[in-house]
Amino acid sequence: MKTVSQFLAFTFLIFFSMLMNAQENLITNTHNRESISLNGTWNYIIDTYETGFYNYRWKEKNENDPEAYWNKPVVNNPSDRREHGYTDANTLQVPGDWNSQDNIFKYYEGTVWYQREFDAPNLEENQRTFLYFGAVNYEAHVYLNGKKLGMHKGGFTPFNFEIPQDLLQEKDNFLVVKVDNKRHPDEIPTVNTDWWNYGGITRDVKLLVMPENFIQQYAVQLEQDQDISSAKRKKKFNIEGSLKLNKEAHAEEITVEIPELKVKEKLIANGDQLDFNFTVKKLELWSTENPKLYEVIFNFKGEILNDKIGFRKIEVSGKDILLNGKKVFLRGICLHEEIPLEARRAKNIADAKKLFGWAQDLNANMVRLAHYPHNEYMTRMADSLGVMVWSEIPVYWTINFKSDSVYNKAEKQLKEMIIRDRNKASVIIWSVGNETPVSESRTNFMRKLVETTKSMDDSRLVSAALEVGYNRNKNYIDDPLGEFTDVISVNEYLGWYGDLPGSKAQSNWDLAYNKPLLISETGAGAKGGYQGKKEQRWTEDFQKWYYEETIKMMKRMPENYSGMMPWILSDFRSPRRNHPKFQDGWNRKGLIDNHGNKKKAFYVLKKYYEDKEQEFENPEK
Incomplete structure (x- = not known):
């Protein structure tokens, strides 16, 4: 007869197997x-x-x-x-x-x-x-x-x-x-x-209606080892990919076709996994200016599966982020999967259009989908619009970093996020967490997530919102997790938590890593329509002042500075925010209020992004 402990262990194994x-x-x-x-x-x-x-x-x-x-x-x-x-x-x-x-x-x-x-x-x-x-x-x-x-x-x-x-x-x-x-x-x-x-x-x-055996998952992308500049000159690009079948196949044919590029590759499947690569000519690379998508057609035993896939290379070169070999500045904005006008979770293509419409009005070329994987409508639309995406799992604040079972849950969500969206050209950064307090157990936990990410997908950058050592005049970024991420990302709220925005004038930054630096959050709260002196908290004028001082500070950033994602596109609901007059259950750091009205700070950031776009389009000026 099994003991209680044996029974519990057996039950956990079954549960763990279901999760994995x-x-x-x-x-x-x-x-x-x-x-x-x-x-x-x-x-x-x-x-x-x-x-x-x-x-x-x-x-x-x-x-x-x-x-x-x-x-x-x-x-x-x-x-x-x-x-x-x-x-x-x-x-x-x-x-x-x-x-x-x-x-x-x-x-x-x-x-x-x-x-x-x-x-x-x-x-x-x-x-x-x-x-x-x-x-x-x-x-x-x-x-x-x-x-x-x-x-x-x-x-x-x-x-x-x-x-x-x-x-x-x-x-x-x-x-x-x-x-x-x-x-x-x-x-x-x-x-x-x-x-x-x-x-x-x-x-x-x-309900999905499927044949006896079918292509369950796949990944198709530019081969990551090729030199993108050389490929552009030769007008020849290497494509690599993999397929996972639902069941094992035995010497069965699969074709991969890209009609516009006149490509039709015949593959032979033995087992349930298959890797492939081939060369294409005259390929247009996906970019923010030209979000080119190609129809890719898989044919397995007469079953046709189509997708629209963009091909691009995102990489780090020293202190810079390169998209297709060209230095890029991320004009980003954070957003929640929420429609504030109706105080609800976003859920369909119309909601995705609403959120991306606001982001494009801001002249953003990038969105941070915080703090969890958003609806697939978002990443599919980002592909078509040419908006870069940071996608994240909700490893947030104070989870139990010493627990193996908690790690397994985090890794499972990470894998599900990657598997769903690894064919989206727009997704350029996988994030393994946000504002996690530094400790040895936390760094080991997060490092393992980074390693898992890289083992599953080497065609994107990996990051996390790291911790900062704040000082009166010097802010130093040396979070030990930064050793393992591709870019250094930090959340910055000087002038909202603590001093007033004017204190940013004395703030300087430095980091321990020779890697690109992203400001993954910055912002201040304002009740939409509430006006007053700039020193008066909760006014749109205070938030505007905060953004003006933040932009001045950004101009003094180290040369690693590669982009920012202010917090946040629109007001969103939060039970933590309980001031009866100014919050009433809403986080008010949005650049757009919960009625859809743009606050004054929206236009400050918009102008900064227009200037940054011109700076990168005309670097000699």
């Missing part, structure tokens, strides 16, 4: 595959005590328990007791957060059960179905017709489960998702953040 296998089984490029949308109206039950999941001894309920909320509450006899039910009177829209859909959810953190029914697609012989979620915050348990398909942790990355054929009914399949957004000390992110913990099925849900 999630990214291995992830299906990418779902918007170009055969699918059926399950977006729309879902029923819900609020389950604060998790009655539908645990029995009164706090043990997970038996799968066949009629009072488990994943089972349809059928009443066959008048004597049957059922204490739960789904009704059209209680509905939520998917995708979407629950907090913004009904005032009862405004501050809710806990479990909500989502339920809907669907009919099975018409499947051909040997076709398979997968249930795909763009993201669920934070922990999801997925059930179909009373059977558990799996669980996933991580509020901002995708996952999918295969539906066994014998479980799929022709009509009225009963789909239930237990969604839990409670914060915990041993999760990623942890309990302490500075943004709203939107709960719910926040991104698209779809």
